[in-house]
Amino acid sequence: MPIKKDIIKAIQAYIYRESVQYAIMIDGPWGIGKTHFIQNEVIPACRNVEFLYLSLYGVNSLEKIESLVQSKVRSRLSVVGQGVNAEALQQVAGAGIENSVVLMRDKHAIDASRNCNPVVLFLDDIERWSGDLNECLSYVNRLVEHDNLKCILIGNIDEVSEVSIRDFANAREKTIRHIYHFENDYGAIFNIALTLPNYTSKSSESFLRSMIRNNQPALRRLLDKVSVKNIRTIAEALQLFETVFHRNARQFKNNRNLSFSYLMALLSVLILVNKYLLSKNQRDKLLSQNHSGSKGFRYLSEIGYFDEDSSEFLTDELRYLLDTVFYRLDQISLQGLFSLVKNGYYIKSDFAGDFDNWVKEQSYDRYLDKEKFYQLNDAKAEDVFKQTYAALLVDRKITNPVTFLLLVERVIEDIAAGVVALNPVRFKAKVIETVDELYQSEAMQAVEFSIVDFTGERFNNCDSIYKYLLKRHQVYLVAAGEKIIARFWHELRQGVSDLESLMAQYDPAAIFTNFNQVEVVLAGLDALGNDQLYRLIDWAETGINDLLEAPIELKSSTTTIRLLAEEIASRYGDQIGVRASQFRRLGKKLDSYLLEGDFKI
DSSP states (O other): OOOHHHHHHHHHHHHHSSOOOOEEEEEOOTTSSHHHHIIIIIHHHSOSOEEEEEEOTTOOOHHHHHHHHHHHHHHHHHTTOTTOOHHHHHHHHHOOHHHHHHHHHSGGGSOGGGOSOOEEEEEEOGGGOOSOHHHHHHHHHHHHHHSOOEEEEEEOGGGSOTTTHHHHHHHHHHTEEEEEEOOOOHHHHHHHHHHSSOOSOHHHHHHHHHHHHHTHHHHHHHHHHTTOOOHHHHHHHHHHHHHHHHHSHHHHHHOHHHHHHHHHHHHHHHHIIIIIOOSHHHHHHHHHSOOTTTTTHHHHHHTTTTOSSOOTTSOHHHHHHHHHHHTTTTTOOSHHHHHHHHHSSOOGGGGTTTTTTOOOOOHHHHHHOHHHHTTSOHHHHHHHHHHHHIIIIISOOOOOHHHHHHHHHHHHHHHHTTSSOOOHHHHHHHHHHHHHHHHHTTOSOOOOOOOOOSSSOTTGGGHHHHHHHHHHHHHHHHHHHHHHHHHHHHHHHHOOSOHHHHHTTSOTTHHHHTOOOHHHHHHHHHTSOHHHHHHHHHHHHHHHHHHHTSOGGGSOOSHHHHHHHHHHHHHHSSOOSHHHHHHHHHHHHHHHHHHHTTOOO
């Protein structure tokens, strides 16, 4: 494959050759930077040449090409200088498509001081020509054979339609003598993409450039895995990221590892919606669903991610992108990110609380970045590990349960790989001891245990710790949640005028599943009017639906739900009326949680 300097030499030889009766072509994937290469490297390298550039995207007739070419010729002649005569411009106005370019080339139409510069016609997006491709290529043949004009086609041969591929093959034999396949390396792709966003400040541009420079291997691996080298997609991710960074600069600067994970998730979502989720329904499922309750499990279940027989839809590339999107749910909220991709602009309310828990970057953040950690020299790596181990098991500073488990997983992996010299049995015992202490002292954060074990094999090396922590955390959440949820039911019993504002403060599933006082729940429901009861049950159904999609180990205790469902059936099972029917609707939803949630009653 020719490198860029060889392509430039070939184009120069073609342009300056006195007589050629063929065209040449620059071929390459969409978004690889072909047009940028032509405009920023080829044209500056070719002196004393008149270039006419024309995109054929959406053009479907020679008459349209004629109009576009004449417009460009008139514009070019108008700015040549005082030596341009009015007769030349008038000739162009009435000229045919071929004569327009010939006039551009002819001596009397150009300032004499320009010495009859060669005229080169670039026809870009050849595969996106909407008309008869044979007619278009025949026109190119007339230009190069009859008028000795230089034509350079630009396009993506792989995207030529099946209907037109035979016409293209014939033209390639007759008209297009040489085809040069153009590729950009990732360094060039990132450099070009970084020039395209509209930066709010020098600070945001500097931050983005630094982040791309320091994380190129991870970016390259992602793009290689999913076969994407589209500069426009990468630039769009950078632009959207800059929009978020501008409003949350302090949090992003404090933790560059999380910032990069956020960019990777954002880029992965854009690739998903631009390349892999082809239907509007597929895109809406990802971007419009409320993932906060199920932490992505509902969506992943709907598309069959956890099914043993994977569908053709779930390719390895799609799975890799989903893994990247949902990986760091311990710190990265997807609510605002999905809103940004869906709407294309920043909606402040959708980002509420998304970065509240981001803290200054710690040694354990660097340790979790496996790729970077493995590139450190031994002394630096040992220092990072020692600080991580101290934070995890000595000082017990890691109080987010998911971050805690991610670190344990990494340490056990490094023990097995011989990276660190620890006894695995003693390490696991120390971990269990630390888990107990964190929960007993109530130092562990009472947050949702939002972690995705995509393959079901992720925690094989620390399965007992994984299950133990999950069990302890669920009990912990129930105890902590009861204090908060009790206030919800107390306010209902006292009579509430703004039910929507109250519900917005709580998780709709937790108010039933994380509270064990059935009589208090029923008293709160009894205090509602029928209109409020209807809205609350709608809200509760949404939360329980999300919870149904969570894996079994993340589901809540069923004791309260069972007792509540039984009491509702006892009180309202035989009653007639709107109110009784609403209670029965709630009872059925609670029953569905018991029956569909893989519980044994």
